Amino acid sequence: MSTEKVKExxxxxxxxxxxxxxxxxxxxxxxxxPLFIKIPEEINxxxxxxxxxxxxxxxxxxxxxxxxxVVKGCDSRTIVQYLQEGLIDREKIVIxxxxxxxxxxxxxxLREIGHQPVAGVAFDDNGNIVVKTxxxxxxxxxxxxxxxxxxxxxxxxxxxYDYLAGDPIKSDKPKESVHEDIRxxxxxxxxxxKAYWEKELEKCIRCYACRNACPMCICQDSCIAETREPHWIxxxxxxxxxxxFHMIHAVHLAGRCVECGECxxxxxxxxxxxxxxxxxxxxxxxxxxxEPGVDPDGKPPMYTFNVDEVKIKEHKL
Amino acid sequence: xxxxxxxCHCGNNIAGTVDVARVAAEMRKLPxxxxxxxxxxxxxxxxxEEIKQAIRKEGLDRIVVxxxxxxxxxxxxxxxxxxxxxxxxxxxxxxxxxxISWIGEDxxxxxxxxxxxxxxxxxxxxxxxxxxxxSFKVNKRVLVIGGGVAGMQAALDxxxxxxxxxxxxxxxxIGGMMSRLDKTFPTIDCSICILGPKMVDVVQHxxxxxxxxxxxxxxxxxxxxxQIKIRKKATYVDWSKCTGCGACMEKxxxxxxxxxxxxGVATTRAINIPFPQAIPKKAKIDPEFCRQFTKGKCGVCAxxxxxxAINYEMKDEIVAEDVGAxxxxxxxxxxxxDKFPEYGAGRYPDVITGIQYERILxxxxxxxxxxxxxxxxxEPKTVVFVSCAGSRDKSLGVPYCSNFCCMYIAKxxxxxxxxxxxxxxxxxxxxxxxxxKGYDEFTRRAQEEYGAKYIRGRVxxxxxxxxxxxxxxxDTLLGTQVEVEADLVVLATAVISAPGAAGxxxxxxxxxxxxxxxxxxxxxxRPVETNTSGVYLAGACxxxxxxxxxxxxxxxxxxxxxxxxxxxxLESDPAIAQVNINACVGxxxxxxxxxxxxxxxxxxxNGRKVAKVIxxxxxxxxxxxxxxxxxxIQLQHFTDNQLLAEVNAICQS
Numbered sequence: 001m002s003t004e005k006v007k008e009x010x011x012x013x014x015x016x017x018x019x020x021x022x023x024x025x026x027x028x029x030x031x032x033x034p035l036f037i038k039i040p041e042e043i044n045x046x047x048x049x050x051x052x053x054x055x056x057x058x059x060x061x062x063x064x065x066x067x068x069x070v071v072k073g074c075d076s077r078t079i080v081q082y083l084q085e086g087l088i089d090r091e092k093i094v095i096x097x098x099x100x101x102x103x104x105x106x107x108x109x110l111r112e113i114g115h116q117p118v119a120g121v122a123f124d125d126n127g128n129i130v131v132k133t134x135x136x137x138x139x140x141x142x143x144x145x146x147x148x149x150x151x152x153x154x155x156x157x158x159x160x161y162d163y164l165a166g167d168p169i170k171s172d173k174p175k176e177s178v179h180e181d182i183r184x185x186x187x188x189x190x191x192x193x194k195a196y197w198e199k200e201l202e203k204c205i206r207c208y209a210c211r212n213a214c215p216m217c218i219c220q221d222s223c224i225a226e227t228r229e230p231h232w233i234x235x236x237x238x239x240x241x242x243x244x245f246h247m248i249h250a251v252h253l254a255g256r257c258v259e260c261g262e263c264x265x266x267x268x269x270x271x272x273x274x275x276x277x278x279x280x281x282x283x284x285x286x287x288x289x290x291e292p293g294v295d296p297d298g299k300p301p302m303y304t305f306n307v308d309e310v311k312i313k314e315h316k317l
Numbered sequence: 318x319x320x321x322x323x324x325c326h327c328g329n330n331i332a333g334t335v336d337v338a339r340v341a342a343e344m345r346k347l348p349x350x351x352x353x354x355x356x357x358x359x360x361x362x363x364x365x366e367e368i369k370q371a372i373r374k375e376g377l378d379r380i381v382v383x384x385x386x387x388x389x390x391x392x393x394x395x396x397x398x399x400x401x402x403x404x405x406x407x408x409x410x411x412x413x414x415x416x417i418s419w420i421g422e423d424x425x426x427x428x429x430x431x432x433x434x435x436x437x438x439x440x441x442x443x444x445x446x447x448x449x450x451x452s453f454k455v456n457k458r459v460l461v462i463g464g465g466v467a468g469m470q471a472a473l474d475x476x477x478x479x480x481x482x483x484x485x486x487x488x489x490x491i492g493g494m495m496s497r498l499d500k501t502f503p504t505i506d507c508s509i510c511i512l513g514p515k516m517v518d519v520v521q522h523x524x525x526x527x528x529x530x531x532x533x534x535x536x537x538x539x540x541x542x543x544q545i546k547i548r549k550k551a552t553y554v555d556w557s558k559c560t561g562c563g564a565c566m567e568k569x570x571x572x573x574x575x576x577x578x579x580x581g582v583a584t585t586r587a588i589n590i591p592f593p594q595a596i597p598k599k600a601k602i603d604p605e606f607c608r609q610f611t612k613g614k615c616g617v618c619a620x621x622x623x624x625x626a627i628n629y630e631m632k633d634e635i636v637a638e639d640v641g642a643x644x645x646x647x648x649x650x651x652x653x654x655d656k657f658p659e660y661g662a663g664r665y666p667d668v669i670t671g672i673q674y675e676r677i678l679x680x681x682x683x684x685x686x687x688x689x690x691x692x693x694x695x696e697p698k699t700v701v702f703v704s705c706a707g708s709r710d711k712s713l714g715v716p717y718c719s720n721f722c723c724m725y726i727a728k729x730x731x732x733x734x735x736x737x738x739x740x741x742x743x744x745x746x747x748x749x750x751x752x753x754k755g756y757d758e759f760t761r762r763a764q765e766e767y768g769a770k771y772i773r774g775r776v777x778x779x780x781x782x783x784x785x786x787x788x789x790x791x792d793t794l795l796g797t798q799v800e801v802e803a804d805l806v807v808l809a810t811a812v813i814s815a816p817g818a819a820g821x822x823x824x825x826x827x828x829x830x831x832x833x834x835x836x837x838x839x840x841x842x843r844p845v846e847t848n849t850s851g852v853y854l855a856g857a858c859x860x861x862x863x864x865x866x867x868x869x870x871x872x873x874x875x876x877x878x879x880x881x882x883x884x885x886x887l888e889s890d891p892a893i894a895q896v897n898i899n900a901c902v903g904x905x906x907x908x909x910x911x912x913x914x915x916x917x918x919x920x921x922x923n924g925r926k927v928a929k930v931i932x933x934x935x936x937x938x939x940x941x942x943x944x945x946x947x948x949x950i951q952l953q954h955f956t957d958n959q960l961l962a963e964v965n966a967i968c969q970s
Contacts, residue, residue, distance in 0.1 A: 086905065219947040222900045229897070230948040230957030252946045303909045305940060307823045 005165035020068035029121035076158035077293030097161025102150035210263035258293035321377035325359035325384035404447035411438035440966035448891035455541040456641035465493020467856025468646030470871030476524035490595035503759035540851030552601035558626035561598035565618035574606035583683030649857035697804030707811030720861035722809035730769035900949035907941035
């Protein structure tokens with residue numbers, strides 16, 4: 001299957017690159033962790049299955065040498081966005097694309113099995129994941145435990161790649177479905193929205209996991225959330241400061257968020273932080289007809305200075 | 318930190334609706350404020366003296382003046398505190414006049430608002446840092462955009478003052494609107510006879526470099542050092558060879574080319590010289606009409622040209638010029654007839670615009686100065702003038718007065734009577750605006766000596782009836798409907814901003830109003846300056862104006878440039894963007910969004926990429942600071958922390 005094809009591709013490119021970034025099994029069958037392959041012997045450690053959820057492309061901007069990377073369709077959008085923003089050099093990256101039919105949300109699985117220790121995981125041919133625990137096996141349809149992004153995925157095949165491990169897949173999900181959740185949320189009244197976000201953001205513990213996992217959060221140690229110069233927010237654990245942090249994160253991603261969902265995946269408090277960014281993306285689409293991470297030659301609207309925007313009428317003469 | 322706060326009464330302007338003593342008393346309670354007082358006129362000499370005294374006696378190191386807009390007196394007070402030994406950037410002004418006392422009547426509420434405004438200024442000034450300007454060299458050449466009468470006057474005055482002038486005109490000849498006019502009011506001087514000598518002076522002046530049929534492509538740089546790219550549009554005629562003999566124009570087989578100079582009253586040839594007195598007197602081809610371009614064959618002009626000047630392969634050429642100041646004199650535009658469906662929207666040939674009538678009256682015009690109506694080339698005996706065709710009409714987006722129509726209608730009525738003694742003119746008007754020297758006498762002469770019948774009222778409809786045009790309107794003085802059967806109707810169409818005025822303003826980084834007219838720095842006291850230093854305005858690009866006003870502004874703009882260039886070095890404004898390279902993550906978003914190309918990428922010795930601001934190019938607009946995700950780029954004197962301190966001052970109290 002794909003695993004063999006991925007291994008073949010890695011073996012082919014390994015002599016040309018410093019390292020290949022892919023996945024290996026983590027501390028239990030349900031968790032995967034990044035694997036950096038430098039020598040052919042390490043290829044055997046690789047795994048490829050619907051548990052390979054992380055967006056590995058986050059490593060790319062900080063790596064100076066030529067590397068290979070294994071990406072799913074959604075991950076490839078990050079690479080496209082990096083290219084648009086000039087954050088990586090296409091020449092220094094060899095992309096092994098893997099068409100993907102959907103991954104598994106570990107959080108959802110754990111919720112299903114009541115957070116028991118996992119003894120092992122298997123996949124059957126009918127699109128199910130079988131989780132072995134001390135209390136017996138539990139079979140779950142991947143479609144039922146996939147992250148929200150998979151349910152409306154438009155790009156199952158990577159947008160950019162040098163090698164494609166598998167046959168290209170076309171999305172069978174309607175395009176309108178992508179932002180359906182936002183449209184529904186928009187129907188709430190202002191008070192309802194305020195109450196919703198106050199309840200959700202109150203949970204935030206300011207661990208910054210969402211920021212650290214975000215591939216587009218390029219400020220790293222210079223993040224405005226932790227500086228005093230300028231001193232936009234303090235370390236006080238108040239709702240105002242939490243709200244401000246998430247607003248800053250969302251606004252910094254305006255027209256840049258590739259909706260990989262990493263922020264929400266890593267949030268220990270289960271805050272729907274991706275919703276904020278998705279909302280801004282709908283606005284960007286409406287205002288600038290722009291979708292991040294789709295066209296390698298595209299220009300992010302917030303990376304330009306145009307006096308006359310078609311949909312902003314202030315300079316109409 | 319020892320902050321001093323000075324609250325100005327501005328006579329009754331502020332003290333009338335703000336309790337200034339209470340504001341001062343409240344300020345004394347703030348931490349850091351060691352001195353607060355109120356004074357009748359802080360900007361007066363004793364007022365300034367008081368600030369200096371307080372700085373010395375109280376050892377003040379930060380000053381807040383709560384008074385008028387900083388646009389008025391920021392410079393005054395900066396100089397004041399500088400004289401007392403403080404850095405000029407340790408001054409903050411709170412605008413409690415325009416923002417507070419003038420707009421609210423409730424003294425209690427005004428006072429509370431003033432207290433908050435001054436609190437903000439105190440918070441800001443405590444975060445201010447000393448800034449120092451540097452000086453740079455000035456390139457003493459001036460660019461004049463537009464070769465109408467205002468631009469020519471400005472160019473001539475600058476050149477006579479010893480400056481090198483680059484004059485750019487987008488049409489093939491200088492002269493502008495004035496060169497199209499027949500006579501000028503109120504003296505009935507022949508327009509081209511008085512303008513012609515000026516045009517000749519321009520072209521003969523050794524200090525003036527003329528680019529006709531050229532447009533401004535790009536403007537980069539800042540006061541004292543602008544880099545201009547000028548697009549010399551392809552004329553398909555080598556002007557270095559063209560002698561202006563006109564042989565090509567005579568033989569050109571295309572006779573139906575649109576005549577821009579005559580505003581379409583007549584047609585011209587595909588290769589043409591706009592008018593006999595054109596400067597430069599050179600031919601150019603209109604490719605949209607020329608058979609060589611539309612059909613791919615003809616070549617008559619190339620065969621006929623005695624000097625072999627025709628070149629169908631010619632391309633636009635970009636020329637670079639460096640200048641230190643810019644005078645904008647791009648003139649105005651006029652409403653088209655299609656804006657007036659009730660007047661036929663241009664479908665009736667005998668309903669024309671004022672400027673078209675001007676061409677019909679003109680001896681060098683298409684009818685050689687005989688008044689013949691366009692439909693059948695007969696002499697009109699009844700001529701109706703409709704003033705305010707579009708002007709002062711909010712529904713058409715022109716709420717303003719077009720300034721000179723009342724006068725030129727009177728002139729055209731007089732000239733009509735002169736040309737056709739048995740003719741009768743009617744003028745429909747809203748008000749007669751004739752407030753210049755000798756103007757009112759002139760409009761009276763049109764009525765009393767030349768028998769023009771002035772009807773106060775608007776025209777509702779114009780429609781054809783046989784060979785006549787029926788003009789139906791109201792006579793509001795008699796309270797009746799009137800109908801005049803006219804042979805010719807002249808509409809004084811509204812003056813609007815020149816086509817492309819907004820785009821030009823964007824290139825120049827100057828402001829323009831909702832109508833596209835450029836905004837002067839102060840409507841009373843800085844009428845030819847713009848808010849971009851080094852860019853000045855002349856003529857109707859700033860608003861509708863007649864010839865003497867345009868000429869006056871041309872000279873005024875020239876004198877501004879001459880005084881700017883009287884110094885060899887200029888001081889730079891230190892309130893510009895600065896990068897904290899320790900915080901910069903090198904995403905270079907700022908490079909891409911800077912409207913002035915003032916930021917570039919710099920590679921540090923350790924190989925790290927960071928942004929670098931080119932100090933002399935930065936205009937301090939702040940786009941980069943709002944773009945930078947990590948706040949590494951800060952606009953000096955308006956840093957995030959300074960602004961946040963202001964926000965905190967009013968939100969955390």
